Amino acid sequence: MDSQYKSAGIENGVTNDRVKEVAVANKRKMRGCDLVLRFLALAFSLTAAVVLGVDKQSTTVAVTLVSSLPPVNIPVTATWHHLSAFVYFVVANAIACAYATISLLLTMGNRGGKKGLATMIVVFDLVMVALLFSSVGAAGSIGLMGYQGNSHVQWKKVCNVFDKFCNQGMVAMGLSGVASILFFLLVVLAT
Amino acid sequence: MDSQYKSAGIENGVTNDRVKEVAVANKRKMRGCDLVLRFLALAFSLTAAVVLGVDKQSTTVAVTLVSSLPPVNIPVTATWHHLSAFVYFVVANAIACAYATISLLLTMGNRGGKKGLATMIVVFDLVMVALLFSSVGAAGSIGLMGYQGNSHVQWKKVCNVFDKFCNQGMVAMGLSGVASILFFLLVVLAT
Known part of the structure; x- marks a missing residue:
């Protein structure tokens, strides 16, 4: 009986060690994923x-x-600070980028895995999800209006004139969409 | 010595019981908060x-x-399905409302606290945060354009004509903003 208990004890010890090893390996893997996602964001x-x-x-x-004279060619310029939705988009992405840098450094420094700091980072990741998704929504709806226009409110499409500006804007929105999904995944990973 | 250990053992037992009681009370409190937030959302x-x-x-x-004739009065109507951003807003809020109902029932039914289901609910709460914030951003930017217009793209403001429509729209966006903050708090609570 005694030897049975002993061997069971040893087996349990081995199993516990393995469980601990797996837990440490998982934690390392998660940390690695977190750092990669944060860098990509x-x-x-x-x-x-x-x-x-x-x-x-x-x-x-x-x-x-x-009407009696021929049309006059007037120079026009399209830039991001002409539309408040695009200003919000650029500012939101700049904030997200700055926060990603700070949180990357904090996560790299937090090797002990302080719970308070980790929770704070998750909450701020979530703030970035909200900020980026709202900015993509705002810029996206104005961009769509620029491409299609709307007859009900008499807003004419402008992307037939500013084609290069609109296409570059759509690329920026796609990139920001990916960044917001990366912050989303960071919160999922922490949960 | 023996009695010392015994009394320490009893004390430890009492402390453990208290810790367990506090943990159960905290869990109940969190559950109550979760249900209230979900119902409000x-x-x-x-x-x-x-x-x-x-x-x-x-x-x-x-x-x-x-130009030689007096102006003609033309009837115009403003409604949410004239603008794609407002359609997205209504659909997003309807989805969030349906999900809140389902998740409320699931949370009420999940008394055992199944981890898989709880994690799934947190992930979907997060999806709702993304969905609602993007819809508020989209509708908000179009609403702001309706109030202010933009001289650079020649989009005239329309809220001087559709004042009641615009004001009611802003109320809807405020309500949806509160709903998105409530989903945000649900994810923070789970984290």
Whole structure:
């Protein structure tokens, strides 16, 4: 009986050690995933902010001032700070990028796995999910209006004139969409 | 010595019981909070969807067809399905409301606290945070454009004509904003 208990004890000890090893390996894997996702979120939000931030197109539009005279070519410029939704988008992505950098450094420094800091990071990741999704929604709806226009409110489409500006804007929104999904995955990983 | 150990054992037993009691009380409190937040999220998203869903305003606009004739009064109507951002807003809030109902029932039924189900609910809460924030962003940017217009893209403000429609729309967005914050808090509570 005694030897039975002893061997069971040894077996249990071995099993516990294995469980601990697996837990440590899982924790390391999760940490690795967290760091990679955070770095990618930083890269995507930075690129999105820069792509829309440098987006500018100058062209000329033919405008008829007096019906008896030929139309006059007027120079027009499209840039991100002409529309408040695009300003919000660039600012939100810049904030997300700055936060991703800070949180990356904090996560790398938090080797002991302090619970308070980890929870704070998850909450701020969640704030970034909210911020980025709302900014993509805001810029996306204005972008769609630019592509399609709306007859009910008499807003004409402008992307037939500013084609390069609109296409670059859509790329920025796609990049920011990926960044927001990465922050989403970071929260899922922590949960 | 023996009695010392015994009394320490009894004390430890009492402490453990107390810790367990506190843990159970905390769990109950958290569950109560979760149910209240979920019910409020359901109520706010439902109200937001209904408030924008029934939002309609008919008025007349004076339009000059020929410069030599007096302007003609043309009847115009504003409704949520004229703008794709508002359609997205109503659909997103309807989905959030339906999900809040289902998750409320599942949480009430999950008394055993099954971990798999609880995790699934947190992930879907997070999906609702993303969905609602993006819909508020989309509808908000179009609403702001309706209030202010934009001279760069020649989109004139329409809320001076459709004042009642715009104000009701802003109320719906405020309600949906509260619903999205409630889903946000549900994820924070679970974390």
